[in-house]
Amino acid sequence: PYDVLVIGGGPAGAAAAIYAARKGIRTGVAAERFGGQVLDTMAIENFVSVKETEGPKLAMALEQHVREYDVDIMNLQRASALVPAGDDGLVEIKLENGASLKSRSVILSTGARWRQMNVPGEDQYRNKGVAYCPHCDGPLFKGKRVAVIGGGNSGVEAAIDLAGLVTHVTLLEFDDKLRADDVLQKKLRSLGNVTIITSALTQEVLGDGQKVNGLVYKDRVGGDAHRVELEGVFVQIGLLPNTEWLKDSVALSPRGEVVIDDRGQTSVPGVFAAGDCTTVPYKQIIIAMGAGSTAALSAFDHLIRTNVP
Numbered sequence: 001p002y003d004v005l006v007i008g009g010g011p012a013g014a015a016a017a018i019y020a021a022r023k024g025i026r027t028g029v030a031a032e033r034f035g036g037q038v039l040d041t042m043a044i045e046n047f048v049s050v051k052e053t054e055g056p057k058l059a060m061a062l063e064q065h066v067r068e069y070d071v072d073i074m075n076l077q078r079a080s081a082l083v084p085a086g087d088d089g090l091v092e093i094k095l096e097n098g099a100s101l102k103s104r105s106v107i108l109s110t111g112a113r114w115r116q117m118n119v120p121g122e123d124q125y126r127n128k129g130v131a132y133c134p135h136c137d138g139p140l141f142k143g144k145r146v147a148v149i150g151g152g153n154s155g156v157e158a159a160i161d162l163a164g165l166v167t168h169v170t171l172l173e174f175d176d177k178l179r180a181d182d183v184l185q186k187k188l189r190s191l192g193n194v195t196i197i198t199s200a201l202t203q204e205v206l207g208d209g210q211k212v213n214g215l216v217y218k219d220r221v222g223g224d225a226h227r228v229e230l231e232g233v234f235v236q237i238g239l240l241p242n243t244e245w246l247k248d249s250v251a252l253s254p255r256g257e258v259v260i261d262d263r264g265q266t267s268v269p270g271v272f273a274a275g276d277c278t279t280v281p282y283k284q285i286i287i288a289m290g291a292g293s294t295a296a297l298s299a300f301d302h303l304i305r306t307n308v309p
């Protein structure tokens with residue numbers, strides 16, 4: 001069995017693996033796709049101390065750093081269930097391929113995925129005007145016009161944030177009213193460069209083949225289609241944690257995030273979690289790395305306090 005088994009190979013999982021391996025304990029990482037969301041990212045400008053990098057480059061650096069240590073990397077492995085430790089003190093992770101792995105501690109770092117609109121143009125112009133993270137990509141749209149799709153808390157927060165950076169923000173909400181907290185709505189309505197459109201069904205992201213130049217939405221009341229000229233579209237209709245496989249074993253928040261405490265401990269003894277799959281308030285590379293390191297140190301702490309059976 002492993003001492004520490006990390007599930008997920010994004011920034012959180014890579015940091016956890018490095019911190020665990022540096023304790024000289026038996027460490028493994030099982031990941032469906034090593035690199036995680038970073039693989040889908042182009043420009044990264046907020047990875048502190050690195051002025052600018054690209055997702056695939058950072059993902060490769062993550063893997064190379066992990067490979068400097070004696071870590072079993074099991075890529076293309078999808079976990080399908082977690083069985084808490086019994087008398088033998090070992091947590092079991094079942095893999096989709098039928099195999100199973102056992103470990104004295106486990107770190108869950110399976111990340112999350114942005115809910116997509118699934119409309120024409122969204123995939124074609126991803127990273128070419130279609131964005132999901134205002135903290136990451138907001139500054140790229142300085143002096144430009146953008147839309148935010150979604151009038152929940154994240155959409156309205158994004159619109160307020162972007163209004164301070166870009167020329168104009170159009171917020172589109174499917175429902176006939178915004179769902180964000182009143183205090184956020186009030187703030188949003190006080191801004192001079194924001195237009196709020198409700199009952200709007202986004203139908204297509206338009207572009208010139210290279211980058212976004214507009215968006216089409218249907219007015220759900222009148223039924224007619226409208227075109228908005230803009231350079232960017234921020235999709236804020238939900239971040240879905242990759243935790244479906246944990247719902248019978250680990251406590252999850254109403255949003256499906258793994259509930260953790262300050263040390264990364266979950267509801268299951270010996271099981272820790274880090275990064276976008278958890279209740280951590282902000283979802284960013286540098287935050288996921290810090291959380292992965294915390295979880296690994298907590299797992300080590302757990303191991304030195306647990307008798308080997």
Ligand code: FAD
Binds near residue numbers: 274288
């Ligand atoms: P992830 O990166 O999501 O990694 C999860 C890992 O778990 C992957 O290896 C995945 O394959 C694996 N996995 C999932 N389910 C299973 C399973 N059942 N079994 C085994 N493995 C599984 N952040 C920034 O700080 N700056 C940016 O500029 C930035 N830009 C972004 C741009 C885009 C387009 C996107 C999508 C995100 C961006 N982010 C950015 C956010 C950042 O990528 C995430 O916060 C970060 O990757 C989270 O790391 P993580 O390790 O928690 O999860």
